[in-house]
Amino acid sequence: MFNNRNITLCILCASGYERADTPALQAERLDLLLASIRTPRLGYYFPEDTRILVSDDFSHNKKGQKDCSDVCKKYGASYIINPKWTGPCGNYNYAVRNCSTEMIAMLGDDQFCTPGWWEYMIYFIEHNPELKWGMLGWSVVFVEDLIKVGFYDNRREFYKDKDRLLLYDFNSLPREAIDKKWCNWDKPRFRGCCSGTAFIIKKSLWSRFGGFFEELYQFDEDYGDNVWNITEYCCVQVPTPPIIHYGGACEWPPEKPPSDVRWRKAWEIRPFVPVKFEDRGKTAIGKMSERADLESVNFKPLIYAPYGKEGNIILDLGCGKNKRHKEAIGLDIVGKPTTDADIIWNGGFERIPFPDNSCRLVMAHDFIEHIPHVVWIEDKHYEVPKRLQPTVFLFNEVYRVLRDGGLFEIGVPVEDTARFQDPTHSSIWNYKTFDYFSNSYEGFKEVYSHKSNFKLIRREQDGQHLQVLLQAVK
Numbered sequence: 001m002f003n004n005r006n007i008t009l010c011i012l013c014a015s016g017y018e019r020a021d022t023p024a025l026q027a028e029r030l031d032l033l034l035a036s037i038r039t040p041r042l043g044y045y046f047p048e049d050t051r052i053l054v055s056d057d058f059s060h061n062k063k064g065q066k067d068c069s070d071v072c073k074k075y076g077a078s079y080i081i082n083p084k085w086t087g088p089c090g091n092y093n094y095a096v097r098n099c100s101t102e103m104i105a106m107l108g109d110d111q112f113c114t115p116g117w118w119e120y121m122i123y124f125i126e127h128n129p130e131l132k133w134g135m136l137g138w139s140v141v142f143v144e145d146l147i148k149v150g151f152y153d154n155r156r157e158f159y160k161d162k163d164r165l166l167l168y169d170f171n172s173l174p175r176e177a178i179d180k181k182w183c184n185w186d187k188p189r190f191r192g193c194c195s196g197t198a199f200i201i202k203k204s205l206w207s208r209f210g211g212f213f214e215e216l217y218q219f220d221e222d223y224g225d226n227v228w229n230i231t232e233y234c235c236v237q238v239p240t241p242p243i244i245h246y247g248g249a250c251e252w253p254p255e256k257p258p259s260d261v262r263w264r265k266a267w268e269i270r271p272f273v274p275v276k277f278e279d280r281g282k283t284a285i286g287k288m289s290e291r292a293d294l295e296s297v298n299f300k301p302l303i304y305a306p307y308g309k310e311g312n313i314i315l316d317l318g319c320g321k322n323k324r325h326k327e328a329i330g331l332d333i334v335g336k337p338t339t340d341a342d343i344i345w346n347g348g349f350e351r352i353p354f355p356d357n358s359c360r361l362v363m364a365h366d367f368i369e370h371i372p373h374v375v376w377i378e379d380k381h382y383e384v385p386k387r388l389q390p391t392v393f394l395f396n397e398v399y400r401v402l403r404d405g406g407l408f409e410i411g412v413p414v415e416d417t418a419r420f421q422d423p424t425h426s427s428i429w430n431y432k433t434f435d436y437f438s439n440s441y442e443g444f445k446e447v448y449s450h451k452s453n454f455k456l457i458r459r460e461q462d463g464q465h466l467q468v469l470l471q472a473v474k
Helices: 026-038 062-075 087-097 117-127 143-148 155-159 203-209 219-230 261-269 277-290 390-401 416-421 433-438 444-448
Strands: 007-013 051-056 078-081 103-108 111-113 135-137 140-142 189-191 198-202 235-237 243-245 313-317 329-332 359-365 375-377 386-388 402-413 454-462 465-472
Touching (some): 007 026, 007 087, 062 078, 087 103, 117 135, 140 143, 359 390
Parallel strands (some): 007 051, 007 103, 135 235, 359 402
Antiparallel strands (some): 103 198, 111 243, 189 235, 375 386, 402 465, 454 465
């Protein structure tokens, strides 16, 4: 049975070898990566009982080592220094030897993890205990690709603002990343070696191979070769919220370059599956065709839903069995056949799984009264119970997904018999409540974190229900 103590997260760093084109020092890069892992965001938490081990390759840079050690203490990570310089493969070998767990997750230091990156991978492992694998890889988006579509102006922007990076999530990334299928975010697939320095291995296989070949520069390339050619196992790239990869933050010192330049060239052209060096392409295609597909394995579909044209989506929140628009995408807390929901969604506590400004109409009929105004929860990350405001969070989310001029259509019970009869009604609404969301009450935004800007278009009572129409002003 899998538990968090069965896996170690290893991070490779090299405080003695800085690249001139990297705009952050090793300790700063490490701080950004660990912040992206340890900072609770959108309800995702990295489990505290999972050990993080940072392995620093040998150097005489004592200040760099102390800075990295201080960063590790800040985030509760262990810090070790390789007793001899080995390069990336040897450094990971040293880290793996210091791990007592069978599963070892590996990350380079020059990366940033979006919320949910760990949960989806662990979900995949827990729900596929019989699946044989040699390496499981995360979805990775490269900064160079983000520059191509204008997400960044240049590479240096990646390290420019840590607070800005911590706001990124799966839905924040440009739509092109999904449309162009830079990585598999829809279903698992077999790979010879998985993209980037972000994957999980089994220590038993590592031992069987004698570790990473230390004369190679790219450890995942070497491990992928071993997995594919020597065993009956394979590599599986798992659909997860992505890791943003800067693309190289340490370098070989000039006195000891990689001994086999073929491998550096092989890495540059990034073959699909590393088999025999001289005949990688066509052999890989043949091997892939012999494999059974991965359609039957369990994975957790990502919350992003690429429906409709951007800015023209219609949502029905809490749609139940009665969608109110033929083009609407239904969201509800349970799916089919209990409801007609296309997406399972815990309203008020989860983000609406659509990009900013992607919707022209959001409907919520007989729904918002089921969302509590305020709740307190016990949370191990906070000394006192955490105060949540699900209603305010919901309105902020609706505003976020609506385009400028988009409409929020609401129907909510306001008469006592309708409000209190249903025991699942968690909040009380009346004629004046919506003034709070149309900027009529000073201080509501500052005190209660209300971020939206709605204009009240219509408000009228129809029997026991109040019908309200709000318009997003951006």
